[in-house]
Amino acid sequence: MKNNHMPDQAKTPPTAALYITCLANSLRPEIGHACVQLVESLGFKVDVPLDQTCCGQPGYNAGHRDQAIAVAKTQITALQEYDWVVVPSGSCAGMIINHYPRLFAQDTPWLEQAIQLAARTRELCQFLDEQGWQPGTPSKNHTQQTWAYHTSCSCRRETHSHQHGHRLLLKAGIRLAHLHDQEVCCGFGGTFAAKFDPLSSRMGQKKLAAVEQCSASGVTSADLGCLLQLQSLDRSGLSFCHIAELLAGTCAGEHKP
Amino acid sequence: MNNNGANGFAAQSRQALDDPALQSALGHAQSGFVKKRAQAIAMVDDFERLKANAQAAKRQALANLAPLLEQFEQNLVRNGGEVHWAQSPQELNATVMAIARNANARRIIKGKSMIGEECDLNAALESAGFDVVESDLGEYIIQLAKEPPSHIIAPAIHKTRQQVAELFRQYHALGERGLDAISDLVGEARTVLREAFLTADIGITGANVLVAENGSIALVTNEGNGDLSATLPRVHIVVTSIEKVVASMEDASLILEVLARSATGQHMSAYTSFYSGPRQAQDPDGPDQFHVILLDNGRSEMLGSPFEPMLNCIKCGACLNHCPVYTNVGGHAYGWVYPGPMGSVLTPLLQGLETALPLPNASTFCGRCEEVCPMGIPLPDLLRQLRAQQYEQTREPRRWRWGLGLYSWLSRHPRAFAWSLRLSRAVLRWVPQRAWPKQRTPIRPSGDTTFLEQWRNGPKNGAQNGPQ
Numbered sequence: 176m177k178n179n180h181m182p183d184q185a186k187t188p189p190t191a192a193l194y195i196t197c198l199a200n201s202l203r204p205e206i207g208h209a210c211v212q213l214v215e216s217l218g219f220k221v222d223v224p225l226d227q228t229c230c231g232q233p234g235y236n237a238g239h240r241d242q243a244i245a246v247a248k249t250q251i252t253a254l255q256e257y258d259w260v261v262v263p264s265g266s267c268a269g270m271i272i273n274h275y276p277r278l279f280a281q282d283t284p285w286l287e288q289a290i291q292l293a294a295r296t297r298e299l300c301q302f303l304d305e306q307g308w309q310p311g312t313p314s315k316n317h318t319q320q321t322w323a324y325h326t327s328c329s330c331r332r333e334t335h336s337h338q339h340g341h342r343l344l345l346k347a348g349i350r351l352a353h354l355h356d357q358e359v360c361c362g363f364g365g366t367f368a369a370k371f372d373p374l375s376s377r378m379g380q381k382k383l384a385a386v387e388q389c390s391a392s393g394v395t396s397a398d399l400g401c402l403l404q405l406q407s408l409d410r411s412g413l414s415f416c417h418i419a420e421l422l423a424g425t426c427a428g429e430h431k432p
Numbered sequence: 433m434n435n436n437g438a439n440g441f442a443a444q445s446r447q448a449l450d451d452p453a454l455q456s457a458l459g460h461a462q463s464g465f466v467k468k469r470a471q472a473i474a475m476v477d478d479f480e481r482l483k484a485n486a487q488a489a490k491r492q493a494l495a496n497l498a499p500l501l502e503q504f505e506q507n508l509v510r511n512g513g514e515v516h517w518a519q520s521p522q523e524l525n526a527t528v529m530a531i532a533r534n535a536n537a538r539r540i541i542k543g544k545s546m547i548g549e550e551c552d553l554n555a556a557l558e559s560a561g562f563d564v565v566e567s568d569l570g571e572y573i574i575q576l577a578k579e580p581p582s583h584i585i586a587p588a589i590h591k592t593r594q595q596v597a598e599l600f601r602q603y604h605a606l607g608e609r610g611l612d613a614i615s616d617l618v619g620e621a622r623t624v625l626r627e628a629f630l631t632a633d634i635g636i637t638g639a640n641v642l643v644a645e646n647g648s649i650a651l652v653t654n655e656g657n658g659d660l661s662a663t664l665p666r667v668h669i670v671v672t673s674i675e676k677v678v679a680s681m682e683d684a685s686l687i688l689e690v691l692a693r694s695a696t697g698q699h700m701s702a703y704t705s706f707y708s709g710p711r712q713a714q715d716p717d718g719p720d721q722f723h724v725i726l727l728d729n730g731r732s733e734m735l736g737s738p739f740e741p742m743l744n745c746i747k748c749g750a751c752l753n754h755c756p757v758y759t760n761v762g763g764h765a766y767g768w769v770y771p772g773p774m775g776s777v778l779t780p781l782l783q784g785l786e787t788a789l790p791l792p793n794a795s796t797f798c799g800r801c802e803e804v805c806p807m808g809i810p811l812p813d814l815l816r817q818l819r820a821q822q823y824e825q826t827r828e829p830r831r832w833r834w835g836l837g838l839y840s841w842l843s844r845h846p847r848a849f850a851w852s853l854r855l856s857r858a859v860l861r862w863v864p865q866r867a868w869p870k871q872r873t874p875i876r877p878s879g880d881t882t883f884l885e886q887w888r889n890g891p892k893n894g895a896q897n898g899p900q
Contacts, residue, residue, distance in 0.1 A: 195883050197843075201853040202860070202875065204883035223887045228849040234840040236797060237832065238819030242840035249844045332799035360756040364796025366832070371757075371794060372869050373446050378756050378796075380871075407872040 191219040192257035194250075194296075196267045197229040198399045199417070206399065209423035210263050210299060217306045219259070226253035230270040233365055235278070244278050251275070251288050260296040263419050264398050266365075268298035269333025298330060299419060300397050304339035310347040311424065320414065322421070323354040323391035325361060325382065325405070327398035340397050340418055347422050352391035356382075363404035379408040387411065395421050435580075438767035438779050438788035445794070448761040453592050458762050461589045465753040468697025469804070476693070486690045487808045489683035490744050497735060500644040500677045501726065507647025511709030513722035521551035524727050528553060528636065528669055529560055531723055535667045537562075537633035543651070543658035544568035545638030546584055546747055547671045547727055549769040550782070553636075565628040567657035569621050576603050582763030584770065585695050585749040590762045593617065625657070635661035635719070639672040640691065640746070641684040642724075648708035649724065650684050652692065652701035659705050668707065668719040673727040675743040681706075687746055690806035694748040730782050738817055742777050744807035751801035751811060757794055766791060773801035773811040780818055789827055792818035853882050 191214050199206040211221045231246030250271070254260050262268035272293045279286040297305070324344055326337035344351055362368065362378025383405055386394055393414030396402050406415040416426040435444065448454055473479045493500055505515040516531075518524035524547070532540065540562050542548065554575070557564050566575040570588035574581055576599045581587030588596070597611040600620050609623075610616055637658050639649035649670050651658045662668050678684050692698040711718030734740055752758045752772030763771035767788070770778045776791035792815045801811040822828050842849045857877040868874050879886070 197853070200883045201857055202877045204879040204881070204886055207883035207887070223884065225884055225888055226846045227884075228843040228846055229839070231840065231843060234836050234843075236816060236819070237828070237836050238816060238821070238823040239836055239840060240820055240823075242837065246840055246843040249846075253846075328796070328798035328800070332803060358800065360796050360798035360800070362756065362796060364798070366836075367793070367796045370832075371442065371445065373449055374757065374760060374794075375796075376869065376871050377449050377760050381760075403875050407868075407875055409873075 188218055188220045189258040190256075191221050191259040191261050191302075192227075192254055193221055193223045194227055194230075194254065194260050194262045194267065194271075195223065196262065196264045196399065198403065199263060202403065203399060203417065205425065205427065206263055206417045206419050209417070209419040209425045210261065212423045212425070213299070213303060213308065213419060214261055216311070217303070217308060222257065224253045224257075228253075230267045232267065232270045232274075235270065235274060236365060240278070247275050247278055247289070248285065251285070251292050254292055254296075255288065258295065259302065260292065261299055261302050262296060263299040263417065264400070265298050265327050265329030265331075265334045265336060266398050266400060268296060268336075269329050271296045273333055298334040298336040298339075298397065300330070300340035300343055301334060301336035303422070304336075304342055308343065308346070308422075310422065320393050321350045321352045321391045322393045322395050322416075323352050323386045323389055324357075324418075325354065325386075325394055325396040325401055326357050327396050327401045328358075328360050330397050331358065336397070343422055344395070344418070349395075349421060352386075352389035354389050354391070355385050361401045361404050363398075363400045365400065368404060375404070376408055379404050383409055383411075383413075386413065435764065435767060438783070438791050440767055441765055441790035441794055444765040444767060445757075445761040448765045453595065454590050454762055457590050457592045457595075458759060461586065462753055462759045465586075465697065465749075469694060469750060469753070470697075472693040472697040472699060475699075479690075479693070482686070482689050482693075483806050483808065486686045486746075486806060487744065489678055489686045490746075490807060493678040493683065494675065494735065494740065494743055496679070497674065497677065497732075500679060501674060503644040504642050504647055504677050507645070508709065508722075508724060509647070511647050511722075512712070513647065513709040513724060516723060516725045518725055518727045518729075520729055521553075521727070524551045524671060524725050524729075525553055525556035527725050528671065529557065529562075531667065531669055531721070532557075532562060532634055535633060535721065537667060539628070539632045540564045540634045540636060541628050541632035541661045541665060542566050542568075542571070543635070543637035543653065543661040544571050544587065545636065545671050546581075546769065547638055547673050548636065549581055550729065551671070551727070553671065565625070565632070567625050567629065567655075567661050568653070569618065569655060569657075572621055572625065573599060576600075580764065580769055582771065583749060583752060584747050584772075584774075590764065629660045629664050632661075632665040634667045634669060635663075635665040636669045636671060637661050639670050639676060639724070641687055642672065642677040643679075643681055643684050643706070644677055645680045646708060648706045650688065650704065650706050652688065652704045654696070654698075654702040656703050659703055662705070662707055663717050663719065666719055667721040668710075668723070670707070670722075670724040671727065672724065673729070673731060675731050691746050691748050694750040694804070694806040734781060739777070739781055739814060741809045742774075742781065742814060744809050745774055745778075746807055747774075748806060750804040750806065754800045754804045756796065756798060756800070773815070774809075777811060777814045777818065785818065785821055785825065786827065789822060792816075792822065850882065850884060854885075857882065 231243040235243035275289040279289045330337040361382040362375040368375040397418045402415045420426040516527045566572045573588040582590040641650040692701045710722040758772035780788040797812045
């Protein structure tokens with residue numbers, strides 16, 4: 176499937192759209208720059224479609240199906256020109272790859288577009304690993320630190336790309352601690368964190384206790400939602416850094432509240 | 433714990449989080465289940481194939497449910513048993529009582545049955561003047577404590593050892609007997625229950641699988657209490673539900689293969705028995721009467737609906753043990769007899785959507801339940817469909833309905849969306865700590881503007897140019 180969308184590489188470099196995700200777009204724009212740098216290092220022309228907004232997952236997961244369909248159409252339209260769509264989040268990538276086609280099960284023309292988009296969409300780590308990413312020189316401040324890699328539930332069970340992330344971190348020479356209970360949710364869950372705050376907090380605190388136990392001084396993940404959930408609950412001054420920043424060597428360390 | 437039913441989930445879960453004894457009980461027991469299941473599955477060559485076989489057997493059975501149930505009935509009647517059909521819990525309870533009265537029975541010993549819990553059978557029997565004793569250790573403990581089960585296979589998992597000892601001190605004439613070790617507690621229960629087994633007129637058990645080809649029921653336990661309940665009293669009543677039927681012994685064994693491994697991490701439960709009728713002339717023991725009551729209670733309506741996959745459930749409890757919500761709040765927070773992911777789907781389906789509004793929402797959609805479900809039930813998707821029903825029936829809290837509606841509208845209008853992100857960045861930058869939950873520090877946006885604005889104002893603005 177993927178090669179069908181690859182133009183002749185000798186003439187023009189293939190284009191990759193960065194689907195930045197609403198969280199990174201609004202709260203951690205530096206993740207976007209790190210992604211651009213990483214994807215460009217593979218020889219792709221990177222573009223950031225300006226009409227992208229949000230994948231529609233908040234509405235979809237709340238059962239607002241009609242609204243999710245309308246939002247999905249907006250994204251499909253914004254992303255149709257590109258050979259690849261790279262998403263620095265298992266959650267949003269999973270929405271496009273697994274759930275867009277379900278939303279259009281009864282709507283053949285859109286279903287075809289949704290399936291095509293799904294086939295061209297990759298979670299960032301999977302994309303980098305499959306395309307043979309090689310690290311540059313990581314900046315000194317992170318290589319000193321030991322990181323806990325939180326494999327988000329979405330990367331684990333939606334995009335099945337958590338091992339790509341692990342491989343990339345090792346390739347980049349990042350020192351990783353052995354985090355226990357990696358398959359357990361951090362308690363974010365989108366609107367869940369707001370609807371059931373005490374429960375969400377307890378789940379996050381348990382994840383942070385596991386981080387503490389493995390003696391890591393920072394947490395990285397391919398999903399910013401998880402990182403923000405954990406950062407807002409952290410009491411011990413851990414660093415929180417998206418995997419894109421860590422791989423690109425642009426992690427500014429902790430974001431002071 | 434106060435119990436306001438499933439609609440009280442939010443308050444009940446907060447209470448559970450603040451209950452140190454409950455937290456300690458949950459912590460110990462849960463990690464054991466997870467570890468044992470993982471070990472049991474690692475020892476099987478191809479667990480995925482076992483699962484696929486069990487699911488295929490179940491799928492076929494559900495596709496032929498009516499004929500298989502008829503075949504089950506015919507064969508069971510041929511064996512000398514009786515089949516009773518119950519549309520509702522009330523009907524099931526009334527049938528049990530009619531059988532008991534006909535047999536001039538007063539004392540009842542019970543094996544563990546989730547159908548019994550679903551029908552609140554004990555309360556009905558007790559209020560009609562019958563003596564009922566639960567014989568599963570966990571069920572016995574919660575019967576003393578007058579509590580519902582908090583787990584579908586480990587009903588007293590929320591109790592610490594000290595709490596159990598306390599209950600026994602309160603209700604048993606202990607005399608010289610001590611309760612220091614776990615073996616003391618088990619011995620104590622055994623002493624009391626042995627008497628109950630020997631004096632009971634009726635034994636009630638559940639069933640794990642019904643076999644159409646020979647009219648028998650399969651019953652698995654680890655304490656042997658099910659077998660004593662089934663064979664010692666003169667009447668054996670099986671309370672079960674229609675979706676448990678499969679075509680053959682072969683199919684039943686496929687389901688039992690995944691059941692014990694998923695539930696307790698055993699290859700087989702300690703006791704796996706098949707009962708097919710009353711005592712025959714050549715039998716050394718067994719009951720004079722054998723009754724099977726088949727409960728529907730909304731299940732036939734699930735057939736052919738988007739929720740049909742829920743009928744695959746074999747009540748192994750794996751989804752509870754692996755659920756980050758269940759493992760933090762325990763079963764009572766869910767407000768009815770079925771907790772965890774399977775309960776969050778079943779409770780609204782069996783009791784009515786409006787009686788359990790928080791349950792489908794109380795999930796992060798982490799997906800672990802679906803991953804460990806041996807019967808391939810897409811639990812997160814079913815929960816999402818229940819959320820959709822709440823949306824369609826306008827049963828969501830208004831602020832969520834409007835808030836998410838607004839966000840969806842913004843997401844379809846990129847310019848308005850960009851403007852709203854600018855606004856939310858400004859708000860988040862200044863919103864004071866006290867506006868946040870006290871255990872959280874506020875999330876502050878970084879950078880000067882959104883990423884899309886930075887990109888629009890010059891691609892790579894702020895980034896390290898080009899390949900590394």
